[in-house]
Amino acid sequence: MAGMILKEDVEKVRAATDLYDIVSASVTLRPSGTGTFVGLCPFHDEKTPSFSVRPALGVWHCFGCGLGGDVFGYVEHQENIDFREAVELLADKYHIELHYENSGGRTEHSGSKRARLIEANEEAQRFFMSQIMSKEALAARKLLGGRNFSRADCERFGCGYAPQGWDNLVRYLASKGFTQQEMLDAGLARQGQRGVYDYFRGRATWPIRDSTGRTLGFGARKLYDDDQIAAKYINTPDTQLYRKTQVLYGIDLAKSSIVKKRQVVIVEGYTDVMAMHLAGIDTAVATCGTAFGAEHAKIVRRLVADDSLGAVQLVGPLNVPGQALSSRIVFTFDGDAAGQKAALHAFGLDSAFLSQTFVAVADDNLDPCDLRINRGDQAVRSLIEHAKPLYDFVIDAAIGRFDTTYATGQMGAVKAVAPLIAQIRDRSQRDLYARKATRRIGVDLDIMQREVRSAHGQLHVRDEDAYSPRRRFGAGNGEGAGQPRVEPGSNPYANPAERRALEHRAA
Ligand SMILES: [Zn+2]
The missing domain is CATH 3.90.580.10 (Zinc finger, CHC2-type domain)
Incomplete structure (x- = not known):
């Protein structure tokens, strides 16, 4: 020491x-x-x-x-x-x-621990990239090629290959002077009974960097059926450098455009980030192995801060002719769960953030990478241009699950959207959305208002714990009302510390 x-x-x-x-x-x-x-x-x-x-x-x-x-x-x-x-x-x-x-x-003289861990990750990145052209890496090259990524694209995004076997990286890092403890601390190796072994084995890799371009960790995709780890994607475990709630894949490439355009596009995977950037959406980033949470929101908000008004806007985006749209945060979701995922965001993040938040979902649930393969770059750009405000998206998705040509379907839809609308903090926005939903469902406004008031009343009583996943959509809204269900395990705010932070902010 x-x-x-x-x-x-x-x-x-x-x-x-x-x-x-x-x-x-x-x-x-x-x-x-x-x-x-x-x-x-x-x-x-x-x-x-x-x-x-x-x-x-x-x-x-x-x-x-x-x-x-x-x-x-x-x-x-x-x-x-x-x-x-x-x-x-x-x-x-x-x-x-x-x-x-x-x-x-x-x-x-001695280098700092942190600097050593960064060096180990940088060295690992050099190793993975050097392996991508090896004979063994054919499966990785096929995977990337099949997604319309050229060799130059892969180099630009740092795609690599972690060889099969147990100690390829460990031996390489040892030859570069890293100790086993440093490999463990950097999240690159694990402790086994007979020594340390590679954490990433037989997988395609992507480097996860900070906004200044330093490699903090990796994401890795499964390539072989006999992989001992079942998960399709794995990431560096949390280390002194790498905290999954704070990293965004692509932030090093996107940061300057995010600041300049005051827009950030949040996608779900590494190949989606690549597809977005290659299609011209150079503000795209992805979370790594976790849902977008309060820590990510803080990072993003600081970058898109609307300096023309001196603050993040509170009234939603303004459309000023001749000027780029004011700050926007666009989420893209794919799959049938899009509405549910969006709902989780809608009521977990704070309202100033939400007023600038948009959702983009491709017609047939294609993810951005598949969208680019099937329909080209223009389709990807169009997807982002036509993003819908988050509340509209969530409410429309909830209504869309009911057949509102019948009274029972209409009532189901009212009961499904009322608790969602009731959680919009801004009263005038709440009224607007109640009216909009009423028109879509085809019921009288007072029916909707009664349900919203009732849901809001219930929320009010438990305001201090409004973010509790168990209570988020209320328990007393009627059987089969069809509210989006929140699995406690999948909820990024289930963590008591994060919930406290949110409550603190709400206060
Ligand atoms: Zn402060």
Whole structure:
């Protein structure tokens, strides 16, 4: 264990660091007075910017949550690491060699743990990419070729191949000087009875990177029937670097376009991200092995922050002639469960986010990758252009499940949509959607309003726990009313800590 980092080295790192660069990697900043920039605080949830940065002085402060400090403090909070690790991370970024005081008074150099884990992942990525042209990787090349991806496309997105066998990567990383502990800590190897072995074996791989392009982990797709892991896709387990609730595949490629266009498109898979970018939708990203959750929403909101109005819009997108549409978050879903998945998002994320949220589903439930194969790039672009506002989509999907030519179907539809409409926080929007749904179902407005009021009343009583999956759609809405059911295990907000965070925000 090395001792403290020498003070002069800490100051060297501070001098080399540009606070503006560091903060703007994750927060969209706009000028506000001489030498000051503001943006949405990355450490608490807010709709108007109270987070200010003064790069020349090297300080930042949030008037909303009271946090503030220097560049090291920023990195500590941002990465959830301690001071020493923050210095090491920045030293690594700006190529400054650190020296440590040790007991003998001598100094020594050692790379930080985090930097080593990134290096191990970068090295693994080089290895997987070098394997994609091997004889053994034919199945991976066929898979990618079958999805209309050329060799150049695969290189651009870093597609690779993890060979079959037990220790190909382990031996390669050992030859590059990585210890077994580092391989385990990087999520690249597992501990077996006879030593460590490769985590990814016989699979096509995609590198999952942060917004600055550093490889944090991998997603890997099954290729062989005799794969010992049944799951079609597996990901790096959570490590010091990789947290599945915070990573988005493609963010390194999409980030600058997301900021510029104030649009982000969220798709469901690695090949969908590739298909989107190749079709010209260069703002596409995907979650990795988990549903889109509150942490992802925070990352996205900070990037699409609508700086023309000084904040994320609260009233929904404006259509200004001659200008690009104001900020939009577009989800694409495929499969029959699209409506249900959208409903989960609709009531799990906060309302400012929802007013800019759209849903795009291809006619015959094609995912973006298949859509591009069958109908070409233009069809993919058109899918995104014609996305529907999230609430409209969820409500239409719920009504669509009933035959409203009959009174029983009409009543079923009313009972299905009332609890959905009742959860829209904005009262005027709630009224609008009640009227819209009433027209579609073909019933009197007062029938719908009565049901919405009743559902809202029930929600009101349990407001402090409105996000509880068990209670989300209410229990007393009638047998067979056909509300989307939420499986507790599939709910990204079932986690008590996340729910608390959401409740805190709702308060
Ligand atoms: Zn704050």
